[in-house]
Amino acid sequence: MYRLSKLPIEILYIIASHLSIQDLINVARLNIWYGYRLSSVLSERIKELVEKDGWRIHIDVLATFHASSNSGIPSFPYSTELLLLGEFSRVNPVTLTLEFLMCPLDDIGFGAVKDAPVSDRSLVMYEKIRATINIVAYFAQISSNQRLQHVNQAGGTLLSDRMLWEKLKGTKQMRGAAQMSAGFKVNYELLVEPKTEMLAVIEKHVKNHRTILDRPALLSFHTMYVTPEWWIRQMETPFFSPSEQQQDCLVHGLW
Numbered sequence: 001m002y003r004l005s006k007l008p009i010e011i012l013y014i015i016a017s018h019l020s021i022q023d024l025i026n027v028a029r030l031n032i033w034y035g036y037r038l039s040s041v042l043s044e045r046i047k048e049l050v051e052k053d054g055w056r057i058h059i060d061v062l063a064t065f066h067a068s069s070n071s072g073i074p075s076f077p078y079s080t081e082l083l084l085l086g087e088f089s090r091v092n093p094v095t096l097t098l099e100f101l102m103c104p105l106d107d108i109g110f111g112a113v114k115d116a117p118v119s120d121r122s123l124v125m126y127e128k129i130r131a132t133i134n135i136v137a138y139f140a141q142i143s144s145n146q147r148l149q150h151v152n153q154a155g156g157t158l159l160s161d162r163m164l165w166e167k168l169k170g171t172k173q174m175r176g177a178a179q180m181s182a183g184f185k186v187n188y189e190l191l192v193e194p195k196t197e198m199l200a201v202i203e204k205h206v207k208n209h210r211t212i213l214d215r216p217a218l219l220s221f222h223t224m225y226v227t228p229e230w231w232i233r234q235m236e237t238p239f240f241s242p243s244e245q246q247q248d249c250l251v252h253g254l255w
Contacts, residue, residue: 005033016041021049025228028096039093042228046098050088054142055235057086057100057154057224059186063123064132080123085112086224098231100224102186110146122220125161125190133159133219137180139234154234155180164190164219183230187223 004012004027016024016038024045028038049055061082086100103112104120113120125131139154157178168174172192177185 009037012037013041021045022232025096025232032094035096036093039091039096042096043091046091046231047088054144054149056140056142057226058138058140059084059086059102059221059224060136060138061123061221062134062136065129067129082121082123082221084121084221087112087114096228098226098228100226102221102224108146110142118220119218122218125164125217125219127165131161133161135159135178135180135186137184152234152237155184168192168217181230183227185225186221187225189220189222190217191220192217
């Protein structure tokens with residue numbers, strides 16, 4: 001009886017193409033050798049699930065800003081919302097983690113704007129302005145005629161603005177990860193001195209408060225990382241129809 005590792009790589013790929021996605025993951029997890037060689041097969045399988053079957057991850061970032069009581073700044077509470085879509089990028093051949101680039105939604109709400117500037121997936125923050133940042137993820141299936149078929153909330157977290165500023169002390173740039181659920185995290189970056197193309201989004205928010213707001217910073221969202229096991233669990237979870245979950249989706253501005 002042949003060991004799979006002794007077979008020609010072309011034969012291994014043919015065998016892998018006939019496995020269910022769960023069995024494919026199980027084999028790829030056996031050791032690094034299988035992981036490296038089967039990561040491309042897994043990548044094609046995930047790409048097919050995204051492009052043909054319509055599975056996707058939506059991220060809603062809702063930030064509410066208000067001046068702290070001891071800041072001496074006139075209170076002007078406001079909120080900003082980012083609606084982002086995970087654009088499948090690759091499977092890490094070492095960890096088998098699925099990587100998704102975070103892109104703003106198009107006008108229809110079902111596609112990604114891949115060439116959008118960084119400012120379109122960023123929030124402006126200030127040290128003297130308190131912020132509550134709520135991040136919610138949805139796992140959804142969109143039909144070929146651009147209709148929402150299924151949707152489930154798939155994770156969420158709160159980012160502490162004080163924690164972000166604390167980590168940024170003494171530096172101009174900080175990167176971190178928000179844990180959305182087991183096997184799912186979102187990477188972000190906080191930048192004190194944004195590049196030229198990001199200045200427009202700051203100008204929009206600063207306006208007349210330029211003299212009292214120090215150190216504007218840009219909080220940008222870049223990449224999502226999920227384990228293949230997390231992806232399988234989401235597809236196997238019983239789904240709500242849009243009508244059943246319509247109110248929850250409307251609260252967060254999706255669809």
